[in-house]
Amino acid sequence: MTEDATDLVARIDDLEIRIAHQDGVIADLDKVVTAQWAEIDRLKRLVGNLADRLGEAESRVDEFMPQKRPPHY
Structure with a gap:
């Protein structure tokens, strides 16, 4: 092969390696994002339950607390 062809093959190999690495990184990031969304959904449900x-x-406290001010106010 000529020097230009060898250089072209080397460049293509480098690009293929970079793409393979990027595919792995994208897959890892997808897993992290998916796990974060699951955690966010879980926390939203928890906050909703706590708000309920x-x-x-608060409604039970209102039943037991006097509604008028004590005489010392």
Whole structure:
């Protein structure tokens, strides 16, 4: 082969190596993003449940707390 052909083959090999590496990185990032979305969904459900429980607790406190001000106010 000529020097130009050898250089071209080397450049193509380098590009193929870079693409293979980038494919691996993209796959790893996809796994991380998928795991993060799962965690975000779990945390959203948890916050929603806590908000519901807080609302229930506040409504129960209102039942037991006097609504008028004590005489010392």
